[in-house]
Every structure is written in structure tokens, then in C-alpha cells.
Amino acid sequence: MAIDLLLNILIFLAAAILIVPIFKWLGLGEVLGYLVAGVVIGPSLLGLVPDAEGVLQFSQVGIVFLLFVIGLELKPARLKVMRKTVFGFGTLQVAITTLLLSLGAWSLGLPPVASLVVGFSLGLCSTPLVLHLLGERKELQTRHGRNAFALLLFQDLAAIPVLAAIPILATDSLMANGLMPLIHEMVISTGAFAGLIIGGRYLLRPLFRLAAGTQSREVFAGTALLVVIGAALLMELAGLSMALGAFIAGVLLADSEYRHNIEADIEPFRGLLLGLFFMAVGMTAQIDLLGSAPLMIGGLTLVLLLTKGLSMVLAARLFGSSWRDALNLGMLLSQGGEFAFVLLTAAGAAALLADDLVNLLVLVVSLSMATTPVLFMIHARWIRPLFRKPHSQPNYDRPEDESPQIIIAGFGRFGQIMGRALQGLKIPYTVLDINADHVEFVRRYGNKVYFGDASRIDLLRAAGADKARVLVIAVGDIEPSMRIVERVQRQFPHLKIYARARNRYHAQLLMRAGVSHLIRELLPASLELTRDVLIELGIAPDKAQHTIDTFRPHDEQALLRQLEVFGNEKKQIQTVQEAARELETLYEADEEVTTRAPDHSMSSGARHET
Structure with missing residues (x-):
């Protein structure tokens, strides 16, 4: 059987x-x-x-x-x-x-x-x-x-x-x-x-x-x-x-x-x-x-x-x-x-x-x-x-030019946080978001948001891009984000662009396009959580913060070096590996300094110098 x-x-x-x-x-x-x-x-x-x-x-x-x-x-x-x-x-x-x-x-x-x-x-x-x-x-x-x-x-x-x-x-x-x-x-x-x-x-x-x-x-x-x-x-x-x-x-x-x-x-x-x-x-x-x-x-x-x-x-x-x-x-x-x-x-x-x-x-x-x-x-x-429905032109809103200082493209989780802070400071801003369902949703909470494509020059001009000082690109998708950058730089060169980068690749594309004010959306939160985890493991709070403070500029320098070899995967990998070894060396040097510190004066000045 x-x-x-x-x-x-x-x-x-x-x-x-x-x-x-x-x-x-x-x-x-x-x-x-x-x-x-x-x-x-x-x-x-x-x-x-x-x-x-x-x-x-x-x-x-x-x-x-x-x-x-x-x-x-x-x-x-x-x-x-x-x-x-x-x-x-x-x-x-x-x-x-x-x-x-x-x-x-x-x-x-x-x-x-x-x-x-x-x-x-x-x-x-x-x-x-x-x-x-x-x-x-x-x-x-x-x-x-x-x-x-x-x-x-x-x-x-x-x-x-x-x-x-x-x-x-x-x-x-x-x-x-x-x-x-x-x-x-x-x-x-x-x-x-x-x-x-x-x-x-x-x-x-x-x-x-x-x-x-x-x-x-x-x-x-x-x-x-x-x-x-x-x-x-x-x-x-x-x-x-x-x-x-x-x-x-x-x-x-x-x-x-x-x-x-x-x-x-x-x-x-x-x-x-x-x-x-x-x-x-x-x-x-x-x-x-x-x-x-x-x-x-x-x-x-x-x-x-x-x-x-x-x-x-x-x-x-x-x-x-x-x-x-x-x-x-x-x-x-x-x-x-x-x-x-x-x-x-x-x-x-x-x-x-x-x-x-x-x-x-x-x-x-x-x-x-x-x-x-x-x-x-x-x-x-x-x-x-x-x-399939033919691609027809959406019936976008026509924004009112209220002479905003800031235009925000995209009002998801990222853009809403900035909008709340600006609203609290009573700084006027205009929002364009291409997701009609999302626009309808956030409007119910009292937000003034226009349904529109921020890569459309006519909508940007109607929103006051000719007079605004800053454009914040809070769009998460890479392709629409880069399309907005290219058109704004050509039509509104006076606008300072602050952009949200989805990842390192997106950040490199923005930097190659000449955008200098950008932030990788997960970097601050991940570094803050890393600091908290280090403290939980028993590392002193000031040392944990120093670890994060060391990582951030090193990572920015590594990103710039990777930008120099953009498109060359072999050299990109080599650059990443070199950056990892350099970071280990930096942390080891910090550890040696910390270990030698008790042999010197324990004054507040010596501690600050360390």
C-alpha cells in the first residue's frame, strides 16, 4: 500500500x-x-x-x-x-x-x-x-x-x-x-x-x-x-x-x-x-x-x-x-x-x-x-x-494666478507635508496634481489643489509660474518628473527647482539636468531610524548622531563620483564598492580616536575636539 x-x-x-x-x-x-x-x-x-x-x-x-x-x-x-x-x-x-x-x-x-x-x-x-x-x-x-x-x-x-x-x-x-x-x-x-x-x-x-x-x-x-x-x-x-x-x-x-x-x-x-x-x-x-x-x-x-x-x-x-x-x-x-x-x-x-x-x-x-x-x-x-479608451485630452482645471511664491507639482504624501507647513506660515502656494481621484480626495480636507499636468506650460503659466520664485517637484514617478524639469528650465529659467528624488538613479538624472536642490525621499527617514536603532543597541546618542553625520556627506560625495561614470555599469559597481570601503575606514578612524580619547584631557574642549 x-x-x-x-x-x-x-x-x-x-x-x-x-x-x-x-x-x-x-x-x-x-x-x-x-x-x-x-x-x-x-x-x-x-x-x-x-x-x-x-x-x-x-x-x-x-x-x-x-x-x-x-x-x-x-x-x-x-x-x-x-x-x-x-x-x-x-x-x-x-x-x-x-x-x-x-x-x-x-x-x-x-x-x-x-x-x-x-x-x-x-x-x-x-x-x-x-x-x-x-x-x-x-x-x-x-x-x-x-x-x-x-x-x-x-x-x-x-x-x-x-x-x-x-x-x-x-x-x-x-x-x-x-x-x-x-x-x-x-x-x-x-x-x-x-x-x-x-x-x-x-x-x-x-x-x-x-x-x-x-x-x-x-x-x-x-x-x-x-x-x-x-x-x-x-x-x-x-x-x-x-x-x-x-x-x-x-x-x-x-x-x-x-x-x-x-x-x-x-x-x-x-x-x-x-x-x-x-x-x-x-x-x-x-x-x-x-x-x-x-x-x-x-x-x-x-x-x-x-x-x-x-x-x-x-x-x-x-x-x-x-x-x-x-x-x-x-x-x-x-x-x-x-x-x-x-x-x-x-x-x-x-x-x-x-x-x-x-x-x-x-x-x-x-x-x-x-x-x-x-x-x-x-x-x-x-x-x-x-x-481600450483612446487617449483623450483630460479636462484639466484652469488654475487662478494668485501670485504664489511657490508652485508644488504633485500633492501626495511628500507634497502634503510641505503644503501643511507653508499653510501654517501663511505662505501662498499653488498645487498641480495629475491624479483626479487624489485631487478630489485632498480637496475634501480643505486643500486648494488643481487637477492638472505640471509639465503643461499653459497650466504652469496660468498657475503663476511667471511670477513665482520656487517650483517644488514632488512627483514620485521618474519620467514625469524629468519632463517637468526639462520644460520648466526652458520656459521659466528664473524658477528655482527643488525636486524629490525617488532613488539614487533619479537623483543622478536630476543632477545631470542641472537640478542642485534635491532630496532623496527615503534618505532622511532611513538615517533617523538608523540612529535610533544604534541607540537601542547601546551606542551613546552623541556617537550615534556622529555616525549619521559622517555617513551623510560621505554618501553625497559617493553620489557625485557615481555621477561621473553615469551609464557605465561596471564603473558604477566599482565606485560603490570603493565608497563602502572608504566608509568602513572612516568609521574605524573614528573608533581609534574614541579609544585614545581617555589618554588625553577630559575637559569639555577635548571632548568637543574628539
Whole structure:
């Protein structure tokens, strides 16, 4: 038994390592690679791992961990904000998709109840597939990414009562026994749901506080696994979704101080088991059915993709999304989902659907999942750019020339500090900031800020650049900053430029452009913190301050020497290394002077000289 288990693990790892990188290299994504790897080692082709159903059931744990991690990143306050999208958009999409697919199934000869179950099952999307694709492309925080997550969350919630109702709908028990069995199931489910929320709210933090107190990473990781699996098992025993239980547990811990540690411990399990889930989906796909009726299965898959894609676009537009976001959602959420396997299998077990039909629909869902990474890649590369908004001229504000002494370009964290000081001194200044949302935000706090591009000569002139004495470039991005410098020097040579440098490279660019008044934004704060750290280590405050006072001019000289070899990476590296050795020598010389100091007069003058 142990040998068989190790052999199966070896086969899964070998298939993933050999096949998944090829699909990533082709730009098709990891998910499709896992699906194909599952098909290759599954019963349909090589048959290296025969028990595909057992693997699929075990791999559902990967979805559990995925939903737990998502819950960790979704604070209750944010979930409350999303309620309109979750229940509004979710209800609208599920209703439209279920109606269209159910009508299609009914027109093919299925009874009304069976058609409704098939339509709802096929209308669900794949949570792990979609979230994995969004994560790969770093689009989880986009508008369509947030809407997709809200929709998937609603679908998972909506699948629960349908799964509980299938055994009742499939028989005459509803007519014979009335609504009592269904009500009984709902009471149990509601009790488990409420018990998890209430118990988790008061027990989870003390549990993790106790685990953290052991100072054992193994105990802490074990506690995290206990919570995830325990919450999932509770929901499963109550007839609900394991993934939903894990998601709720994650949300309850999203505000805790242990969130990042828990996420770090869970992440390796999540990644491995999620990959195993996609491979298991590929293993369960009965490719022999595709060989026996390729046109019918291909046609059904195409109809499913088109119907879901169009219904998704329709629902998104009705909900108020732009065409761009609606098309993103349509291409991303056109596949069937893993809950379809569960619901269709339950319908087959309850004699609501024939086994042959269940196998056929499961294959169609699997193929739709396999096509999604390719379709979304094609959409992202060639279709999405067609819907980009043309670069139009923004409707900038026209600043009022109030004869300011100072113009500040950029009013982020850096510029606001200067603005507060100038305002306290009642020194007039004008602010230009190119971020419209940020301008609107800081205006609510009483700041007089104009929406405008500080590299525009007409806006600068309207802001009083002809009369002002100083221009402060507080823009953080290097390219816009340098564009402002170049145009101001040409059009307003009398303006003294004081600039914020993002880093050493930016500082060198400014210096090459002739800007002598500049400050690297992180240098003062980092030196001040360094001084405090040295004092904490037991170094005398005056010595710690002397260390910083020695570093600052030395660093400025090093920056000037690096400026002389700007663009020559080899010489830049050599200059940095030389500067590091020189700094060590300076500190060693200071240490020798300090060591010899007791041998001389201890007068205040001698100490000052040292």
C-alpha cells in the first residue's frame, strides 16, 4: 500500500513537472497544463493512476484551502461593501444563465425538474480556475476581477440549497411528506452556519494565541490546518459546502494579528492540492466519449461556452458594467465548474438524470474548463486592446494666478507635508496634481489643489509660474518628473527647482539636468531610524548622531563620483564598492580616536575636539 501511494505521488509530480512548464512557456497558463497532465496519466490514456474519482474527491481539499486563503484576504468590512455585487449581480447572472440553459435542456426532451437541475448545474463557474487565472495575470483587484469573485461567491452559496433539494425533487417524497424534510435540512444547515460564525468569532483568536505562545512553528501550522479542515468538515456534515466553511473561517481571521503567519503556513498546501485538483479533473474526463461522438460533444461544449458567455455579458451590462468589463467577465466565466460535478453526480444518484447523460455533461464541463485559459489568453492579447479608451485630452482645471511664491507639482504624501507647513506660515502656494481621484480626495480636507499636468506650460503659466520664485517637484514617478524639469528650465529659467528624488538613479538624472536642490525621499527617514536603532543597541546618542553625520556627506560625495561614470555599469559597481570601503575606514578612524580619547584631557574642549 505504501509503495502504491509513493508511486502515485511520483507519477503526479513527474507529470506536473514535465507538462505544466511547457504550457506556461507557450503562454497557455498552469491550469491547462494541469488538466492535460491529468488526462495523460488518467484512465482515458496511459492509465497510470486508475482511481480518478478517489483522487478527485481528495483533491477537493485544494479548493478548501483556496477559499480559506481568499477569506483571509477579505475583511468583513470589505465583504459588507461587496454585498450589492454579491447578491445583486450574482442573482441576476444565475437567473439569466439558469433560465437559458434550462430552456435548452427542456427543448432537448428532458423533464422540467431535470432541465432545471441541469441548467443550474451548468450555469455554475469554476472558482479555483477563474481565481487562479486572475491571480496569474494579477487581475484580482481589477473591476472585473472583483465582480468575478463576488459572482463566484454567490454561486457557491446558491449551490448549497440546490444540492440539499435534489434528493427531494427527484422522488415523490415532496408530495408524500410535504416540506418537512426540506425544512429539516435547512434548519440543520442554518444552525451549522450560525454555529461556525459564533464559535469562530470567540474561539479562533484564543486558539491561535495559545498556539503562538508555544513558540513552535509546527504547532502553529497544525492549528491552522485544524481550523481549515474542521470548518470544512462541519459544513460538509451539515450538508453544505466544505469550501464555504473554509471561506467563513478565513473571513473570521482576516482582522486577526495572525493572518499573515497563517497565510504563509497554508500557502504551500493550497498550491499543491489545487494543482492536484486540476489534474484530477483531467483524469475524470472520459475522452473515449469524445472519440465516439466528437461532433455532438464539441457542439454541446461550444453551445455551453456561447450561452454562458453571452448571458454573462448581458447580466454585466444590466448591472451597469462597461462593455470592456462585461466582455472580460464573459470570456473569463464561460466555463462549467466543479460544483457541476457534485450536483450532476447527486442528480444521477437520485435517479433524476441517467448515468450516460451525467457522464456526457461532466465531459462537456471538463472540456469547457480546458478551453477557458486559451480563450481568455486570446481575449487578453487581441480582443481586449480593441476596447481600450483612446487617449483623450483630460479636462484639466484652469488654475487662478494668485501670485504664489511657490508652485508644488504633485500633492501626495511628500507634497502634503510641505503644503501643511507653508499653510501654517501663511505662505501662498499653488498645487498641480495629475491624479483626479487624489485631487478630489485632498480637496475634501480643505486643500486648494488643481487637477492638472505640471509639465503643461499653459497650466504652469496660468498657475503663476511667471511670477513665482520656487517650483517644488514632488512627483514620485521618474519620467514625469524629468519632463517637468526639462520644460520648466526652458520656459521659466528664473524658477528655482527643488525636486524629490525617488532613488539614487533619479537623483543622478536630476543632477545631470542641472537640478542642485534635491532630496532623496527615503534618505532622511532611513538615517533617523538608523540612529535610533544604534541607540537601542547601546551606542551613546552623541556617537550615534556622529555616525549619521559622517555617513551623510560621505554618501553625497559617493553620489557625485557615481555621477561621473553615469551609464557605465561596471564603473558604477566599482565606485560603490570603493565608497563602502572608504566608509568602513572612516568609521574605524573614528573608533581609534574614541579609544585614545581617555589618554588625553577630559575637559569639555577635548571632548568637543574628539
